[in-house]
Amino acid sequence: MSDNQNSTDLTKQGGQELDRFQDPGIPAHKSRMADRDPQAAKRAEMQVVILFTISIIGTIGMLVAFFALPEDTSIAGIRMANLIIGLGLAFALLGIGLAAVHWAKTLMSDHEHVDERHAQRSSDAVRAEAVQALTEGAEDSGIARRGVLKGAVVTALALFPLAIAVPLVAEVGGDWNVSKFRHTLWKPKMRLALDPSGRPIKAEDVTIGSAFHVIPDVPEEVRNSHEWISEKAKAIVLMVRLDPRDLKEAPDRKDWSYDGIVAYSKVCTHVGCPVALYEQQTHHLLCPCHQSTFDVADGAKVVFGPAKRPLPQLPITVDDEGYLVAQSDFHEPVGPSYWERLK
The missing domain is CATH 1.20.58 (Methane Monooxygenase Hydroxylase; Chain G, domain 1)
Known part of the structure; x- marks a missing residue:
């Protein structure tokens, strides 16, 4: 039997069509x-x-x-x-x-109680x-x-x-000293190390297309200090190696990379999420929180999403032993913009 026939049978009683279904009423109450x-x-x-x-x-x-x-x-x-x-x-x-x-x-x-529909404003008695x-x-x-x-x-x-x-x-009532975001642990000649192992990275170990999660190579006492977690959170870096011919570098930043190796802050400039999803073919870096997308080959500029400024770049070079090292700290505050900044 089809659904239409079932529906027709339900709306007929004694050969006559019904304009409404009979109210089955409230079932008998079962005491608990x-x-x-x-x-x-x-x-x-x-x-x-x-x-x-x-x-x-x-x-x-x-x-x-x-x-x-x-x-x-x-x-x-x-x-x-x-x-x-x-x-x-x-x-x-x-x-x-x-x-x-x-x-x-x-x-x-x-x-169970039944209330009949009535005007929105009930009478005083009701x-x-x-x-x-x-x-x-x-x-x-x-x-x-x-x-x-x-x-x-x-x-x-x-x-x-x-x-x-x-x-x-x-x-x-916590710490609202935003000036601390102007500086991180990075210092001149400080080696780049793998996160979380802390092993220093040589330039020869970084192949084209590879991406490394990087932290500063700091002494053991710093890692064991109470400030390490918060300081590390500001200093985290994503480092990738591209074909040098694919890099679009500003004239004042041509010496900030080394043989196609570039390093940028992992702290998203939107709300501070870790930017860590790297797409090798497009050289795009994606923030998983709100999909801000940055072009690593072009100064980590924003190509999509709510972020308003590029990721800060960490100037790098190599030391006498071939290890990648920072030339200095970031040249601008990391993370989201705040009220003391112009952007």
Whole structure:
């Protein structure tokens, strides 16, 4: 039987076409265990309280971790802090969500009601009935006569916003010294090293078309310092080697590359994401966050996307042993533009 024939049969009754379907009405109400057994209702109430308590503990744990964890900028320390704070937030949100669902399914009224459509502005009598219905609904939820449950939900909902507000307030009061972006760890004659191994790179190891993720070759004590992560984040570089005939270099930058090897900051000039997707055939460098695209063969100029200026170039050369080294720091601040700059 076709769909059209099924539809025709459904709209006919006794050989006559129907202009509307018969209202099947509301199915018979099925009572829940908590409706029939006071002990079951009490158990459900305690389960909801426990879930709200988990949320309270999660929020308090997150706040304690945020303020009490020792400052450790090593990768392991950052991962551990993020894990503990993230777990606190997870339990805070999960506790509230599960408690609300369990409360609604086991304790709140589950009777279905039908409201006929009416004008948008109800009469005063209907509005009074609506207020009465809300009052009865609040009574149905049992929160007024369940003191422990009321205390748990109020405490959980009151504490949870702190898990979001406290880190935001702490961030507002953080370090706003943007002048630090004017300089990085790069210094004259500092070797270019592979990220993350830290092995210095020789020019002969860089073949045409290859791309290297580069960091400064700094002493071991610098790598073990608390400032290393933030300083490394500013100094990261992507280095590629092109056929020298493909390079379009400004007259004042012709000595910034070495035999087709060029190095540019990996920090996108849009919002600071790491630019690391290199397309060998087009010489294009793509930022994965917002698709800003830079032409490595032409001074890393923007060819697509929201970025407004080229990637800063790191002037490089080689030392007496054939290792690639920086001629100087970047000649302009790395990363996104900010209010103290013209662009």
